[in-house]
Amino acid sequence: QVQLLQSGAELKKPGASVKVSCKASGNTFSDYYMHWLRQAPGQGLEWMGWIYPKSGGTNYAQRFQGKVTMTRDTSISTVYMELSRLTSDDTAIYYCARDLYPWKLLHWFDPWGQGTLVTVSS
Amino acid sequence: ETVLTQSPATLSLSPGERATLSCRASQSLSSYLAWYQQKPGQAPRLLIYDASNRATGIPARFSGSGSGTDFTLTISSLEPEDFAVYYCQQRSHWITFGQGTRLEIK
Numbered sequence: 001q002v003q004l005l006q007s008g009a010e011l012k013k014p015g016a017s018v019k020v021s022c023k024a025s026g027n028t029f030s031d032y033y034m035h036w037l038r039q040a041p042g043q044g045l046e047w048m049g050w051i052y053p054k055s056g057g058t059n060y061a062q063r064f065q066g067k068v069t070m071t072r073d074t075s076i077s078t079v080y081m082e083l084s085r086l087t088s089d090d091t092a093i094y095y096c097a098r099d100l101y102p103w104k105l106l107h108w109f110d111p112w113g114q115g116t117l118v119t120v121s122s
Numbered sequence: 123e124t125v126l127t128q129s130p131a132t133l134s135l136s137p138g139e140r141a142t143l144s145c146r147a148s149q150s151l152s153s154y155l156a157w158y159q160q161k162p163g164q165a166p167r168l169l170i171y172d173a174s175n176r177a178t179g180i181p182a183r184f185s186g187s188g189s190g191t192d193f194t195l196t197i198s199s200l201e202p203e204d205f206a207v208y209y210c211q212q213r214s215h216w217i218t219f220g221q222g223t224r225l226e227i228k
Binding site: 044045046047061095097100106107108109110111112113114115 | 156158165166167168171172177178209211213216217218219220221222
């Protein structure tokens, strides 16, 4: 059973950047599309984009284009999500999630990481 | 953007009762809809995908139905661990989630 382990909580000032990591257990890391989503306090869920570790290809939701960068390091089975020019509106729990089946882009998210709280405050 | 409207916002039921949660889309999704369960302090968990397929390890008391614009998640007999927030999600027109239905103990 694959597990996704995310990095710890972050406190950032407005205008700064944050980079969150997500490490996958198991040996099929590169074959699955990996997604990033976020959930603002007390709010619903928002999809940010995906990265395909095998190729490094990415696709970002329109509202995050120019603000988010997703990368990977296949040698350590880890994907990263970097968010720039932070504002208070970016305060949220950020989740990584794997797509349901290998080699397919289905946008069904299972499993999820435990989440990383990013707080933006001066 | 495809809007998903979940109803009711809150559902109060007792263990053993049947729960019926609704998700309505602003345009047709075919069968491209999923359901997730989220408990406090936890990440969401996939329950149902493609409207009616149970994810691995999900108990048979959870079932999904519907197509087009109207979808339903049914929990046939509520267990204490089922009280949580449930979200629907579509992948037909980009990716969007509903605002959630809170299932609480009556």
